[in-house]
Amino acid sequence: MGDTDRFEEFRDSISTVDEKGKRIWVYPKKQFGKYFKKREIVAYSLLALLISGPFIKIGGEPLLMLNVVDRKFVIFGQIFWPEDIFLFAVGMIAALIGVILFTVVFGRLFCGWVCPQTIFMEMIFRRIEYLIDGDWTQQKKLDKMPWNGHKIYKRLLKWSIFWLVSFFIANIFLAYIIGSDELFDIIVDNPANHAGGFIAIFAFTSVFFAVFTWFREQVCTAVCPYGRLQGVLLDQNSIVVGYDYKRGENRAKFKKNEDRKEVSKGDCIDCNQCVNVCPTGIDIRNGTQMECINCTLCMDACDFMMEKVNLPKGLIRYDSEEGFKTGKTWKLTNKVKAYIALMIAIVGLLATLILTRTEIDATILRVRGTTYQKLDDETYTNIFETNILNKTNEEHDVNLKVTSGNAKVELVGGSPVKLEMGEELHRELIVTMTLDQLVGPKTPVTIGIFSGERLVDEVEVNFNGPGF
Numbered sequence: 001m002g003d004t005d006r007f008e009e010f011r012d013s014i015s016t017v018d019e020k021g022k023r024i025w026v027y028p029k030k031q032f033g034k035y036f037k038k039r040e041i042v043a044y045s046l047l048a049l050l051i052s053g054p055f056i057k058i059g060g061e062p063l064l065m066l067n068v069v070d071r072k073f074v075i076f077g078q079i080f081w082p083e084d085i086f087l088f089a090v091g092m093i094a095a096l097i098g099v100i101l102f103t104v105v106f107g108r109l110f111c112g113w114v115c116p117q118t119i120f121m122e123m124i125f126r127r128i129e130y131l132i133d134g135d136w137t138q139q140k141k142l143d144k145m146p147w148n149g150h151k152i153y154k155r156l157l158k159w160s161i162f163w164l165v166s167f168f169i170a171n172i173f174l175a176y177i178i179g180s181d182e183l184f185d186i187i188v189d190n191p192a193n194h195a196g197g198f199i200a201i202f203a204f205t206s207v208f209f210a211v212f213t214w215f216r217e218q219v220c221t222a223v224c225p226y227g228r229l230q231g232v233l234l235d236q237n238s239i240v241v242g243y244d245y246k247r248g249e250n251r252a253k254f255k256k257n258e259d260r261k262e263v264s265k266g267d268c269i270d271c272n273q274c275v276n277v278c279p280t281g282i283d284i285r286n287g288t289q290m291e292c293i294n295c296t297l298c299m300d301a302c303d304f305m306m307e308k309v310n311l312p313k314g315l316i317r318y319d320s321e322e323g324f325k326t327g328k329t330w331k332l333t334n335k336v337k338a339y340i341a342l343m344i345a346i347v348g349l350l351a352t353l354i355l356t357r358t359e360i361d362a363t364i365l366r367v368r369g370t371t372y373q374k375l376d377d378e379t380y381t382n383i384f385e386t387n388i389l390n391k392t393n394e395e396h397d398v399n400l401k402v403t404s405g406n407a408k409v410e411l412v413g414g415s416p417v418k419l420e421m422g423e424e425l426h427r428e429l430i431v432t433m434t435l436d437q438l439v440g441p442k443t444p445v446t447i448g449i450f451s452g453e454r455l456v457d458e459v460e461v462n463f464n465g466p467g468f
Helices: 002-005 033-057 084-104 109-113 116-133 136-144 150-179 182-188 193-217 218-223 224-234 297-308 321-326 335-356
Strands: 065-067 072-075 077-081 239-243 316-320 360-366 373-376 378-391 397-402 410-411 417-419 424-434 440-449 452-464
Touching: 033 065, 033 150, 033 182, 033 297, 072 378, 077 084, 077 321, 084 109, 084 335, 084 373, 109 116, 109 224, 109 424, 116 136, 116 150, 116 193, 116 218, 150 193, 150 316, 182 193, 218 316, 218 417, 239 321, 239 373, 297 316, 316 321, 360 452, 378 452, 397 410, 397 424, 417 424, 417 452, 424 440, 424 452
Parallel strands: none
Antiparallel strands: 065 072, 072 077, 239 316, 360 378, 373 378, 378 424, 397 417, 397 440, 410 424, 440 452
16 A cells, blocks of 8 residues: 555545444534634524524415425415426426536535534534533543433433424424414414324424434435535535645644744644534545535634734635645636536526416316217317316416307306315316318317406317318
8 A cells, every 4th residue: 555545545434433333423622713703694694594484475475385295385485386397397407507516616615504404503503512511622521421410411401402402493394394374273273183293393303303413414424415426526626625735734733933944844733623623523634525514614723723823824725626736716617617508598497487387277188088069060069178277376267268269168167267276176168169160170279268357378279070
């Protein structure tokens, strides 16, 4: 095994598992700094939006609701139904391209700044843990301590608060699925009437509690597929949190009044503070690693130490591998430009589909096994089945009329029909045409769907008639 192989040996396993497969518990040191303060502003703003999201109403509908049970999806107050599956398909493609583009440019910036797992863990649960168990050295001592009254008290206090926070988070996420009104009904009503809802809340709470109490960074390193994709998507021009090895090496301890350049020492004083604060237990000086979530804690820790020893900040910073190597300023590559162009095209398509989406969706099909019926020598009829769905959060008085002017249409059961929000109508309709309007065995007929006097959709069908 050569020197390079030994240097890269750390990549053969993740940082939180030893050679025998046993968990290595991470005790990150509490750290504050310029970047951490910025992350706090972003994190708590997103938390406020997340918590208030189910209760914000737009046109009587929540800001966001993904009700899989009732197959009703609300995004920014707009209702989407299973019939809009093509919009979700295009949206998923746009989201995938967005993830690729963002990662190619900014690496795992999303993980450190926006990901709910990171925000909940670092900004809520870790903060509670520091308050109860103390900083990293005190946490280590507490874990090694035998189970006496002090340790039991600390653990029960921490786990109880963790459970309550997990329960709160579970309720918020459940509100995004079933809606805040339904969640409130579950809370105030007799529990026996909502057994399924209480089971769901308990299941969500248990999962969140287990993740943030024990599983923690393993979600990012062993479960999350985004971390695995990073190795495929990143290139030499992607922005990452990295260590400037050209400036930092050779690393050596700091000595007062020493000219480090004269003795061939780099700016890294080998204080290990960047390792101590890392929530995934890596040494960023080894280079870009799958476990790194770009949380910037190592940047704050390094800048603090550089300031203490009067050396320039930025030894660990945001830059690309190419930037660390050559010192060149980052710029858009042709690959990134291609992704941007593709992203603009997909988003444009999605916006067009949403803007041209009809309020009422109608499907008209011929009744299976039927052909034309002759009423008299001059009049023929066809029978069709129609499904009409109200996609809006308002009621509509729906009526059908022939807009092509060559036939008449009658909805069995009478019209207009009042459609409530999300209601779907299944009816038969009779299309009547006179002989002088027929142009052959198949005559196109355009049927308009009206809300009151307003045309909201049109469907073209073929009228079957006798051959000539």
